[in-house]
Amino acid sequence: MARSGAASAENGKNTKGEPMERLREFIPPDGGYGWVIVFASGMTNFFTLALVQNFGLIYRDSLKKWDINNAQYSVILNLQFSICNCLGLIMGPLLRAQGYRKVSFWGSVMICVSAALTSQVNEFYLFLIVYSVVGGAGVGFVWSSTSLAINTYFKERRGVATGIAWAATGLSPVVFPQFLTWLRTEFDVHGTVLITAGIMMHSIPASLLLHPIERHAEFKSVGDDEDDPEKAGSAAAEEADECKNLVEASAVRPVEVFGGEEAFGSRRSSFRKRHSLPHAVHVSGGDIIVDTQDTLGLDIATPISLHSSRVSLDKMGSTNLRRTVAHSDFVEALEEVKLEQEPSLEVIPEISAAKHDSDEGKNLFCACMKRVADYLDLALLNDFRFLMIFIGMTLAYCGEINFSLLASLVFLDYGFSLEKVAMLMSTLAFVDLVTRFCVPFFSDHYKLDSLVMYSIGLIFLGTGRIMLAHLDGYITILCVSAWLGLGKGFRTIYMALVMPSIVPLDKLASASGLQTMANGISFLIIGPLFGYMRDNSDNFVGVLYAIDLFTAGAIIVWILEVVCRRNRKRKEAKKEKNAA
Template identity: 30%
Template sequence: MARNHGKKFGARAIERGIKLEAPDGGWGWSIVLAFGVNHIFVIGVIQNFALIFSEKFKGYGITTTDLSLILNINSAVCNGLGLLNGPMLRKFSCRQVGVYGALLLFCGTYLTSLATTMPYFIISFGVVFGLGFALISPANSFSINSYFNKKRARAMGLAVTISGVGTVVMPLTVSFLLQHYTPGDTMLIVAALMLHCVPASLLLQPVLWHKIPAPEQTDAQKETKDVAQPLVVKRKRTTTLTSVDVGNSIFSVADGDHDDHSPKLSNRKKYGRSVSQQRQTSQNDCESGEDSIVTGSLKDFDDEQSLADVKEEDENAPKMVEHKKTFFAKVVAFFDLDLLSNPAYVITSAGIALAFCAEINFFLLTPVIFKEVHGFDTYQIAKYQSSLAAVDLVFRLLAPYIGEFLKFSNRNMYLISIIQLSLFRALIMIFLDYEYVIAIGIFLGMAKGVRTVFMPLILPALVPLHKLPSAIGLLMVMKSIAFMTLGPVYGRIRDVTGSFIYVVIAINFFTMLTALIWLVKDYCCRKKSENKD
C-alpha cells in the first residue's frame, strides 16, 4: 500500500533512529505509470515525425539529408545536455525538472505545427522539443531507480511496456488524423495530447515521503554484515558543500538508511583513487565474468534539500591541510569526470552510444525506406509499425523474466538483442514483399523489446548509485556526439548512392562494431585471468 509520510518524515525517522529503505512498490508504481505516460507521447511524436511531414517536406524542398539533420539535432540536443543531469538534479527535484520538461515538449510540438522552413523545424523540433526531452527523461528514470531496488528490473520492464503503448497507438492515430487534417493541424492535436505529461510529472513525489522502515536484522545477519563490511571511521554530519542528497533525486535512492557506518565512504574512496588503481579495479571486475555491481550507495537523508545545504565533516579526525583545487579539478569533481578513467565504463558507454545511434536512425528512417524501397502506402506502414510495436510491447513485459530464467546478466541480454536487431534489419532489405516484412518485423519487435528493457540497467551495475546521474549524463553526451557525427553520414550515403541499402549496411556495421568491441574486451579479460592463474 502506498504511503505518504510527508516532508518531515525523513528527519523524524533519523531522529528516532529508524532505519529506512526504498519501498520497492507502493507509490513507486505511480512513478512507473508517470514514466509510461510521459514516454507514450514523447516517443510517439519522434517516431511519427517523418510520417507526418513526409509529403509536406517535398513541397518545401526539404531532402532526406535535411530530415536526417533535423532528427539528429533533436537527439543531439537531448543527449548533449546529459552532462548537466547530476548538477541539475542536485539543485532541483525530479518533479520540478519533469514539469519544466513537459512544458518545453508542448511548446516544441506546438511550434513545429506552425513550421514552414528548415531553420524553423530545426529550432522548434530539433532544439525546443529536444530540450524538453532532455529534462523529462532523466527525471523519470532516476525516480524509478529511487523507488525500487530489488524489483528494479521488473519496474523498468513495466514502465517501458506502458511507454510502448504509444508505439502501437500513435502510428494509427496519426494515420487517422492525416486523413482528415493537414500535417500542421495533426501536429497541433498531438501538441494538445502532449500536455498530459504535466500531470504525469506531478506524480514524481520525493522518495523520502514513501520510504518504509527497514526490517530488523537477526544477530546472525548482523555478525555477517560486520565481517563483510570494512571498518570505516565514524563521522558526524554537519552542513557544507559536499553532501550528496536531494530529496527527490537519484541521490536519495538507496537500499537502507544513512548511518555512520555506511559503505558510501568506501565508494567515495574508490573514486578518489589514482587512475592505475581504478584500472586495476576494472580489470578485477571483468575477470569475474559478471557485471561489476557496486554495492555501496547513498543512504537516506533528512528532507528535500539541495546539494549546497549539506556537508560532511570529521570532527574527531585531525585537521588536514587543504590544498586549493585548480579550475580543472573543480570541473572534474562537479561533473564526475573521473568516471572516464574507468576503462570498463568508457568501453561500455561508447558501445551503447554507437548501437543506440544506429538503431534510432533506422527507426526514424523506416517510413521513408518503406515508401521508396518497398512501395508501401501510409496505411501499410502504420500497420507494420503497430504490429512491430505490439510484439515489442509484449517482450518488454516478458524480458525481465526471460533474463531471470536464462540467468544471463543485463549486459549479455543486451548484447544478444543488438546482434539480432542487425540480422533482422538486413533481412528487411532483402525481402520486399509485405507479408515477409510483417513476419520479420515480429522478430525485430522481440529483439527491440529485450533491448529496451536491459539497456538502462547496464550502467547501474558498473557505477555506484550516487554517481549514476553523472554516468548516464556522460553516456548521453557520447550519444550526442554519435548523432552529430554519424547521423548526417547516413543521410549523405543515401543522397550519394541513391539507395537505402547502403544506409542499412552502415547502420548494421556500427551496431556490430559495438558487439565486437565488447566481445574482444571479454576475451582479453578472460586471457588475462587465465595467465594470472
C-alpha cells in the same frame, strides 16, 4: 572545550551558533501512491512520445515540398536526441534543486509548446529551433524526472514498477501510428500536428501527479547517536581535542619544508577524511546531497604551523631548498635562507614575480582541469574493460537510434501506402512490447549475462536490416518488422543493465553521465551522415549496411575485450603458478 561542544549539541547548533541539520532518509513506500506514480510516469511518456516517434510518418511528403532533404531531416532528429542526451550532465543538480515534479511539468509544457509551434513551420532552421532544441530539452526533462520518481518510490518492487511504466510507454508506438495515419487522411500536415499537440497536453496533468516523496513516505534519522545529546557532545569534544592535538603535534614532529609548503603527513589527511563529511552533507527533500565545494576540491586552504606565517619561503626564492628541521629551529633556518638569497632578489625581482605569476596560472589551470575530471569521473576511462564496453555502447546506440528514427522513411521507400507503413511500425512496436514482458523471466531463470543478451538483440537487429535491404513484398516485410521488434525488445531491456553490471554503484551515475554525453555527441556528428548517404543513393540499402557496420563494430570491440581479459587472467594464473 568539551562542555561547549556538549552545550552546542544540546541546543541543536554547531560551534558557530548555526542550526545543525539532521541527516534523514526516507523509507520507499513500495506501493500505495507509488502505483499512481507508475501510472503518471507511463502516461507522461506515452503522450510526449507521440510526435517524436512518428515525425517521419507525418512529414515525409511535406518535407520534399519544402526542399528539406534527407540529410537535413537527419540533422533535425539527431539534434533533438543529442540535446536530450547531453542534458544528462545537468539533470542531477536540476532535479535536486527543483524536484522531479517541477522538472517533469516544465518538460511536458516545453514538448507541447514545441509541437504546437512545429505545426506552423515549414523551414529547416525553424524546425531546428522549435522542434529539435525546445522539444529535445523537454523530452530530456520528462525522461529523467519520471525515471527518478519511480526509483524514489520503489525499492523492492522497482523492477515490476519500471516494467509496467515501460509497458505503458511502449503502447505509444503501437497506437499512435494508426491514429495519426487516420488524422492525416482527414486533415493536412499542419492540422494533424496541431491536434497531436493538443493530445500531448494530457502529459501536463499526468506530470502533476508526481507528488514529492515527503507526502507519502516515512522518514527515519540516520544514526542513533544524533538522538542522544550526550553522545553528540562527546563526539564534538573528541573532534575538538583531536584538532588541538594535531596542531600541538606540528610543533614537535619534523616538518618537511619545500618551496614554502609543509607536508603534515597522513594524520592530517585522515583527519580531514573522517571529519569533513558532517560539514559536506545536508538533506534536502529526503535526499542526501554532497556539498560540491568540498567534493570538487574547492576547499583548497592548507593548514600552516603556529609560526610559519612569519616568513614566506616563496618570497625569498628558496625553491631549491629541501631539508628537514625541527620546529624549534624553523625560524633560525628561515633567517639563514633570507640572508643567502637577498642579493639575488635585488637583482631579478621582476623575473621572480613573473615566474611566480606563471606558476600560479599553471597551478590554477591544473586545478580547474582536475575539478572537471573529478566532476565527470574521467578516472573511469582508465579501466580497460569499462573503456571497451563504453566505446561499444556508443557505437551500437548511435546506429540503433538512427535506424529507429529512419524506420518510417525506410518503409515508405518501398512504395507502401501510409496505412501499410503504419501497420509495419505498429507490428514492430507490438512485438517489441511483448518481448519486454517475456524475455526478463527467461534471462532471470538462466542467469544470463546482460552484455551477452544485449549482443543477441543487436544480432537480431543487424540480420533484420540485412533482410530489409534485400527482400520485398508487404507480407515479407511485415515478418521482418516482427523480427526487428524482437531484437529491439532485447536491446531495450538489456541496454540499461549493461553499465550497472560492470560499474560499482557509487560510480554508476558518473558512468551513465559519460555515456549519455558520448551518445549526444555521436548523434550530432554521425547521425546526419546517414541522411547524406541516402541523398546520394537510390535507396536505403547503403544506409542499412552502414548502420550494421556500427553494430558489428560494437560486438567486435566487446569480443576483443573478452579475449584480452581472459589472456590477462591466464598470464596472471601462470605467474602465480610459477611463483608457487
